[in-house]
Amino acid sequence: DAKTTQPNSMESNEEEPVHLPCNHSTISGTDYIHWYRQLPSQGPEYVIHGLTSNVNNRMASLAIAEDRKSSTLILHRATLRDAAVYYCILRRGTSGSRLTFGEGTQLTVNP
């Protein structure tokens, strides 16, 4: 599985945008870029995923670099509820795909 690199921690202020970076320089052509987050004492929850084009949903936006070696998860207006560990994961688009986690980024949101 290709590896991802994320900062250990980031801080943001409430109601400000947050840009969470992820590097994946060894990404293959069939790897989808997934983001999950884990709130305290809960299981991870899906945030967003994409392959080549930027993606938007009700939770966030995903910006993918043209060479696909990096991506950025964008929370448009952070709330206190967004404080969580955010995981950037590559998931192969072929059969037998695993789902393996790194250490993620701990996001702190200040009131």
Added chain:
Amino acid sequence: NAGVTQTPKFRVLKTGQSMTLLCAQDMNHEYMYWYRQDPGMGLRLIHYSVGEGTTAKGEVPDGYNVSRLKKQNFLLGLESAAPSQTSVYFCASSYLGGNTEAFFGQGTRLTVV
């Protein structure tokens, strides 16, 4: 719509005892996963399954066995529990691979004394 349900939610075992954790999903998903999460760390993949009757090893399979006899259930077994297996265990499922989202259960907190 229950999603992914893990049973039990909490358990305390004595060293050497055995137990089975059950993961059940009602979304007709093909893929299922078992993870463990130790304090302050990310999730580590124990075993996974890409369909009924299939299983495969993940990153940390030693000391665990799994079975997927029915599509909706994925069982994780500890034959002889050790204190090093004290952890929070998460199950997940997804319809297929890369282009589908995964759904997670709420976890089982296991303590081995």
